[in-house]
Each structure stands twice: as C-alpha cells, then as structure tokens.
Ligand SMILES: Nc1ncnc2c1ncn2[C@@H]1O[C@H](COP(=O)(O)OP(=O)(O)O)[C@@H](O)[C@H]1O
C-alpha cells in the first residue's frame with residue numbers, strides 16, 4: 001500500500017449558517033484516481049475547493065504530502081504557504097477559466113515563467129509538448145475565443161499540468177460542453193489516469209467514473225455516505241442513499 | 251493661524267438658511283429636470299424630423315458645455331431680452347435645463363429598451379398605443395431609469411453649489427459670507443462640505459429605496 | 469447676433485481654450501494616477517489602506533467640486549498650502565476626478581470574472597501577480613469608456629476654476645458678458661470651443677477603446 005498524498009480529517013465547512021460539509025474523512029493515495037459523485041448541492045465542489053483553500057475550512061484538517069494545508073498563519077505567511085501548495089495541486093474548472101487575453105500557449109506558460117520555475121524558452125518547449133499531448137499542437141497561438149469548448153478545456157488541463165502538480169482536481173469539467181465534445185476531454189483524463197497521475201474527478205458522468213476511477217466516493221448532504229471500488233459501488237451499493245442516487249441517474 | 255472649529259456655532263444661522271435654500275433649489279430643480287427630461291425624451295422620439303432635430307441639437311449643445319456657462323446664459327441672457335429674474339429662479343431654470351437634457355437621454359434609452367414584444371403583446375390585447383404606453387411601457391421604463399436618474403439627482407445636489415456664482419444665497423454662498431466675516435475659509439468650507447455630505451447620504455438612501463421599490467417591475 | 473463682436477473677441481477665447489485644455493489634461497493625468505492607486509487601494513485586503521481610500525472616495529464624490537476647490541485655494545493657506553490659481557485648479561480638479569476615476573477602475577476590476585482570479589491562484593500565483601498579469605489586462609478594456617466619461621465630465625467641470633480667477637474659457641466668457649452685455653454671443657463662442665475640445669477628446673477615447681478592444 002503506497003502512502004497517502006491527501007488526508008482529510010473531520011472537515012467541516014459552513015457558509016454563514018449553512019453547513020455544507022459536515023465532517024468529511026478521506027484518504028487519497030499517490031496515483032489513485034478518485035471519482036467523487038453525489039447529487040447537485042451535496043458539497044462536491046466545496047470539498048475540492050477546500051482542498052486547495054479556495055474556500056477556508058471551518059473545522060478539521062487537510063494534509064497534503066505531509067503538510068497541513070489549512071494552517072493558522074498570519075496573512076502573508078499563509079499566502080506564501082498556499083502559493084507553494086497550489087503549485088502542487090492542479091485544478092480544472094467547469095467553465096474553463098482560461099485567460100481570454102492570452103493565447104493557448106501563453107495560458108500554459110504564464111505561471112511557470114512568472115514563478116521562475118522555467119525560463120521562457122524551456123517553458124515554451126514544454127508548453128508546446130503539453131498542448132501536443134492534449135491534441136492541440138495546431139492551436140497554440142489561438143485565443144480562447146477562437147477555440148471550441150472541448151479545446152478550451154484541454155488547454156485548461158495543459159495549463160494545470162504545466163506546473164507538474166502532484167494531484168489534479170477536476171470539477172465537472174465536461175458539464176458545460178456540448179455532448180459531442182465530452183469524449184475528447186474524457187480521453188485526456190483517461191490518458192492521465194494511465195500515467196498514474198493522482199486525480200480527484202467530480203463528475204455526473206457515471207459511466208466515465210466507473211471506467212476511469214479506481215475508487216468512488218459518494219457524497220450526500222455534506223457527508224461521505226459510501227466509498228469503495230467502482231465495481232462494488234456501481235453494481236452493489238450498500239447504502240440506500242447510494243442506491244436511490246444511482247437509480248435516478250443511470 | 252491654526253484651525254479653530256469652535257467658532258462655527260456662532261454662524262449657525264448662515265448654515266441653516268443656506269441649507270434650506272440648497273434643499274429648495276435642489277428639490278425644485280429635480281422636479282423640473284425630470285418633467286423636462288420626459289418632455290425632451292418624447293420630443294426626441296417624435297416621428298417628425300422638424301421636432302426631433304432642434305431638440306437633439308439643444309441636447310447636444312447642453313451636454314457638451316459646462317453648467318456654469320449655461321448658468322451665465324440663463325441669468326444674463328434673460329436680462330438681455332428684457333426678463334429680469336431673481337437669481338434663485340435663474341438658478342432653478344439653469345439647473346433644470348441642464349439636468350433635463352441628461353435625464354432625457356436616460357429616459358429615452360429606457361423607453362427604447364422596453365422590449366418591443368411588450369408593446370406588441372399589449373396591442374394584440376386590444377390596448378391603444380397610449381394605453382400600452384401608460385400601462386406597459388411606463389412602469390417598466392420607470393424601473394429601468396430609477397438607478398441612473400437617481401445618480402443624476404445626486405449629481406444635481408452637488409452641482410447646485412454653482413449657483414452661488416450668480417448670487418443665490420444657498421449653502422456655498424452662505425459659507426462664503428460667513429468667511430468674509432470670520433476670515434476662516436478652511437473651517438467653513440469643511441463645515442459646508444460636511445452638510446453637503448450629509449444631504450448627499452440622505453439622498454443616496456432615498457435613491458436606494460426607490461430602486462428597491464421599482465426593481466420588481468423589471 | 470453680433471457677428472462683428474464675435475470676430476473681434478474670438479482670439480481671446482482661443483487663448484483661453486488653450487488654458488482649459490492645459491488644465492484639463494493635467495488634471496486628467498493627476499486623476500488617473502490617483503484613480504489607479506485608489507481603485508486598487510479600495511480593493512486591498514488591508515484595512516489600513518482600504519478604509520482611508522474609501523473615505524477619500526466617499527468624501528470627494530459626496531461633496532461639491534466647487535467647495536473642494538475653495539477649500540484648497542482659500543482654506544489651504546491656513547494649513548500651509550499656498551497655491552496659485554492654476555496649481556489649485558489642477559490639483560482641485562484632479563483630486564476630485566480621481567475619486568470618480570477610482571470607482572470606474574474598481575468597477576472594471578471587480579467585473580472581471582471571479583473564476584479568473586481563482587484560476588490564477590490555483591496555479592500558485594500570488595495576489596499581486598494575478599492582478600498584474602490576469603485581472604488588470606482584462607479590466608483595462610472595460611475601464612476605457614467609463615474613464616472617458618469621467619474625463620469629459622472633467623473638461624466641462626473645469627469651468628469652475630474661473631471662480632478662483634483662472635483665465636480660462638468660462639472666465640473669459642463671463643468677463644466679456646460683463647463688458648459687452650452680449651450673453652448669447654459669448655455663450656455661443658465659448659460653447660464652440662468647449663464642443664470642439666469635447667468632440668476631439670471623445671474621438672480620442674473612442675480610438676483608444678477600439679484599440680484595446682482589438683488586441
Ligand atoms: N460561496 C458560497 N456561498 C454560499 N453558499 C454556497 C457557496 N458555495 C456553495 N454554496 C452552497 O453549498 C452547497 C454545496 O454546493 P457545492 O459544493 O457547489 O455542491 P455540488 O458541487 O455538489 O453541486 C449548496 O447548497 C450551495 O448553494
């Protein structure tokens with residue numbers, strides 16, 4: 001059994017009076033591909049966004065690679081600590097969030113060059129390789145407005161990969177796409193899975209979840225209701241909430 | 251010479267009358283600038299070019315030139331053609347004209363912005379053009395204009411200070427009078443600014459209230 | 469209409485128009501600098517920066533520019549600030565319009581989608597880096613028009629410096645109205661110059677807007 005890359009202990013998150021995460025415990029091993037499923041509003045996005053601290057946790061602990069993510073630090077130190085951590089945690093959003101004023105390649109090379117992880121020409125070389133990997137070698141100088149949704153999302157994935165993160169978080173990355181464009185993005189995630197990238201994939205596409213993941217976590221109303229290997233969860237769910245959720249969706 | 255705000259209360263009469271005149275000036279100009287704005291907007295939407303063009307020209311002229319200049323025109327210009335107004339009336343006319351032009355711009359685009367499907371729907375129900383205007387377009391347009399019109403009225407309050415130059419004894423000129431007696435410009439202009447600021451806050455609240463009230467028609 | 473009179477006095481107006489342009493341009497530049505600093509400051513996480521900036525914006529937008537000018541020019545000497553009319557005009561107008569411009573800039577910045585900041589922060593970029601490379605370039609396109617509106621309002625608003633005896637367009641109009649008793653003619657003459665300045669300036673703003681919209 002390889003070591004845990006992410007450990008979540010008793011994680012709670014409130015928005016004002018609204019308790020969204022109510023005590024989550026979760027371990028993610030290196031190279032593991034976790035599918036996070038659950039009804040809309042169950043807290044999947046919030047969980048992902050707390051892992052990289054786009055949202056501050058209300059209680060509990062998030063450990064990443066042996067470091068406590070949600071440390072109580074003074075503002076400046078906290079910013080520095082988070083900037084370091086976020087380099088290691090890639091995130092891809094439902095609505096791409098590509099930088100519209102930058103071309104595909106500029107989107108990909110911006111952070112590595114600004115953070116002086118690579119010089120310009122190295123960043124360009126590896127950026128091109130990444131865009132090639134996601135099938136966009138011929139689109140490197142296009143602006144986001146000149147790309148289809150599926151192409152945008154693949155640029156966004158390449159942009160995250162450019163930081164050589166240890167884990168990738170995907171938040172419903174195909175939900176905003178036309179159905180015929182879903183496959184090209186799923187293929188990229190599949191390829192990453194085969195390369196043993198650690199991933200947490202939030203998705204409503206249960207067939208894809210079953211296909212790509214080696215561990216499924218079912219979230220309902222801010223709690224982990226059931227988790228296990230995909231074969232078990234999808235074929236033989238134990239909890240009645242899981243059963244009714246799967247019945248509705250499949 | 252250092253600052254001494256303790257003499258301000260001695261001159262409270264100046265501030266009181268000045269504030270009242272500023273309020274009167276502002277309220278009257280608001281009323282006329284909105285009525286005038288509606289009239290201007292309707293004229294500018296008229297079918298006939300002979301009505302549209304002159305109003306558009308006046309609007310263009312008044313939007314491109316300073317209020318101060320318009321104030322001189324009204325005050326001295328009316329005297330030239332034999333109408334000797336007191337300064338207060340001239341001030342109200344100039345402020346009303348100036349802001350009517352800006353208001354008409356806001357009102358006109360709000361009328362145009364009401365979905366033409368709305369008019370068609372009303373007409374298809376058998377309403378006349380005028381009924382459609384009154385029952386359908388106006389309520390929606392009112393909601394659309396309220397925020398921008400509110401900002402104009404807030405601007406009007408502050409611009410009303412300009413009429414002090416033609417001798418209207420409003421807040422700014424009152425402060426000046428108090429200063430020529432006390433020789434303490436800093437303290438008195440700060441005090442006048444504070445009063446304007448407070449009136450401004452009240453006006454902003456009123457505008458927010460109006461926005462909330464009309465928002466449901468949007 | 470007394471055409472002869474207009475023909476005789478227009479050079480004075482032309483000269484005054486130059487002063488109006490000078491004072492407006494300088495005040496706009498000052499306003500832009502203040503506006504940028506205050507626009508960013510009003511979004512700062514640091515209360516010690518944000519609160520004073522918000523107070524500045526609120527005070528200068530909440531009180532008449534004329535009062536602010538008088539406070540500076542007539543009240544300034546009491547607190548050791550001695551300015552000539554031109555200096556007071558530039559500073560008074562610039563500090564005033566800076567408050568409005570800061571709102572235009574702040575508005576443009578906050579209307580850039582929040583997802584842009586999140587995407588930047590997720591890559592490990594710091595707050596300032598995200599601002600500089602991601603948010604401001606996008607906000608720049610959105611701020612040209614509102615800043616243009618501010619600038620044109622300033623050009624017209626610059627008339628108030630005539631009240632501190634600065635010989636610009638409105639001062640000249642007032643002076644000739646008093647000496648010739650021909651308010652219509654003088655109004656038309658001054659208006660021509662104001663309209664000219666405003667038209668040229670609006671044209672410039674449109675050009676800049678098209679430029680930033682393109683790249
Ligand atoms: N920033 C926020 N402020 C307030 N409530 C929020 C915020 N973000 C999410 N929520 C609420 O938290 C709940 C869970 O949201 P989310 O994590 O987005 O669910 P999911 O991704 O599973 O659909 C929802 O009820 C949502 O309305």
Ligand SMILES: [Mg+2]
Nearest residue numbers: 044045046172
């Ligand atoms: Mg979600």
